[in-house]
Amino acid sequence: MAVKPIRLFGDPVLRTPAEPVKDFDKELRTLVKDLSDTMLDAPGVGLAAPQLGVGLRVFTYYVDDQLGHVVNPTLDLSEEQQDGDEGCLSLPGLTFPTKRAYGVVAKGFNMYGEPIVVEGTELLARCVQHETDHLDGIIFIDRLDTEQRKAAMKAIREAEWFGEPKPIVKDSPHRTFGKAL
Numbered sequence: 767m768a769v770k771p772i773r774l775f776g777d778p779v780l781r782t783p784a785e786p787v788k789d790f791d792k793e794l795r796t797l798v799k800d801l802s803d804t805m806l807d808a809p810g811v812g813l814a815a816p817q818l819g820v821g822l823r824v825f826t827y828y829v830d831d832q833l834g835h836v837v838n839p840t841l842d843l844s845e846e847q848q849d850g851d852e853g854c855l856s857l858p859g860l861t862f863p864t865k866r867a868y869g870v871v872a873k874g875f876n877m878y879g880e881p882i883v884v885e886g887t888e889l890l891a892r893c894v895q896h897e898t899d900h901l902d903g904i905i906f907i908d909r910l911d912t913e914q915r916k917a918a919m920k921a922i923r924e925a926e927w928f929g930e931p932k933p934i935v936k937d938s939p940h941r942t943f944g945k946a947l
Contacts, residue, residue, distance in 0.1 A: 768800045769807045770818045775857045775905065775922055776929065779816050784823045784901045787837045790879035794824070798835050798877045801826040806833075810855045812893040814900035817856055824877075825897035829890045836874040836884055839898050843891075844869035850892060852906050860921050862914055864906050866892045 773779055787794060797820060805813035805826050814825040826835040844867050852864035870891040872884040884894060896906055907918040922928055 768796070768803050770800050770804050772804065772808065772813070772817050772855050773819055774927055775854075777819075777856075779819050779821065780856055780900070780905060781903045782816065782821060783903045784814075784816055784821045787822050787824055787875075790837070790875070790877065794822075794837070795877045797822065797824060798826060798837075801835065802828075802833060805855075808855050811889070812897040813855060814897045816900050816903075823901045825901065827890070827893050827897065829886070829893055834884060835877060836872050836882065836894070836897075837877060837879075839872045839874040839894070839901070841895065841898055842871040842873075843867035843895070844887075848888065848892070852892065852896065854896070854906055856905070857907070857922060857925075858927055859925065860918065862907065862910055862918050864892075864909055866895050866909075870894045872898070 797815060800818060801813050801815060801824070804818060805828060811829050812825060812827045815822045823839065824835060824837045825839070826833070846868040847865055848868040849863055849865055851861040853861040868891060869887045870885070872894045874882060876882050886894065899906065907915055910918055
């Protein structure tokens with residue numbers, strides 16, 4: 767198992783748009799395995815390559831006992847919206863109500879370069895949107911209204927992890943989606 771440290775809010779890699787994957791090789795398969803192992807160990811329901819310091823467009827997810835990954839995703843979003851608490855493994859322990867599309871169709875590739883489609887609603891849709899945002903250098907707090915964003919920034923500044931480059935520990939209280947992605 768290859769559990770890697772998760773980059774925390776404030777790390778510039780989290781604000782840098784990721785590059786498309788061009789080589790579907792052993793290195794990519796190792797990255798997908800590292801992402802999956804780290805996400806499950808954290809534990810979370812999603813993890814994007816930039817959260818491990820890798821600037822490539824790939825993420826993993828674990829929703830409803832289904833483990834998967836998407837390379838170079840493009841999204842089609844439903845017009846119907848959902849509200850719900852959202853968290854992030856890069857902002858441990860913090861959750862805020864975040865509006866997202868209720869449904870998503872993600873098109874991309876698996877780690878072998880074969881085309882795939884991931885369709886989902888509710889939690890899976892939220893997760894796919896959240897992780898794709900990471901690939902674009904967007905953190906979920908960017909999607910909050912002004913008042914909630916101010917509250918989020920205050921909570922981040924007061925968090926014990928802020929400014930400390932350390933990995934998420936296994937006993938972290940981040941199992942449900944509302945607690946960490």
